[in-house]
């Protein structure tokens with residue numbers, strides 16, 4: 001039997017914090033706004049070592065020359081950056097100022113910017129551009145294409161672009177996950193549950209329940225609803241090609257993940273000046 005019938009309106013974001021940033025309107029989950037400083041207890045940098053290494057090797061295998069600079073769009077708390085910065089000179093962009101603060105604290109040697117991956121233009125190009133799970137917050141094809149255009153605009157001709165969504169239309173499965181960590185004087189545990197309310201649109205829902213404990217305070221239980229994009233593989237590849245990135249889909253080979261369940265895209269930014 002499937003999950004119980006729910007009553008979420010995919011367009012009702014009322015239960016989420018909806019801050020307005022100078023560079024555009026963003027409906028960000030409370031995890032990245034009022035709870036940003038709890039992020040390292042939900043998702044610790046150590047949990048990203050194997051994954052970051054997979055992406056680094058895919059970038060190296062795709063690059064025509066050894067990449068030295070990398071831009072990450074939607075870099076969050078900088079958990080991938082913690083592992084990548086030993087190998088690359090990193091510039092990190094995220095929409096949520098609180099998440100940029102968290103990343104700055106663990107990655108002070110990296111350059112940080114607050115910016116929207118759909119619109120930001122830094123005025124320079126990089127040997128590689130990386131978008132990890134933050135791409136999931138592109139919930140329409142228009143937003144997805146805008147974010148990929150930003151990636152392309154920041155990759156030098158011949159540079160590598162790697163985009164790693166949590167799921168494609170073909171690989172999405174409703175799932176439940178739990179975790180959390182303890183820190184100094186406080187701890188967080190969470191459960192998340194994802195499902196697709198309407199298979200005919202481009203949005204899936206992940207509902208989080210967080211339990212927050214702090215010394216000297218009563219425990220708190222908070223909920224958070226994340227709207228995430230879902231697109232078929234062919235659309236991903238076409239959208240990448242349309243912004244000048246000849247990409248392929250690779251399996252996400254990770255010791256804790258079924259290799260059939262996840263894919264990521266890696267490709268090279270075409271040189272517009274080169275003859276076809």
Ligand SMILES: C[S@@+](CC[C@H](N)C(=O)[O-])C[C@H]1O[C@@H](n2cnc3c(N)ncnc32)[C@H](O)[C@@H]1O
Nearest residue numbers: 074076077078079080095096099116117134137
């Ligand atoms: C799951 S977190 C990323 C964690 C990251 N992979 C890491 O290594 O720590 C998702 C991030 O996407 C960011 N985000 C969502 N929409 C965005 C947008 N339009 N532009 C830039 N960042 C965005 C959120 O602020 C959040 O920090």
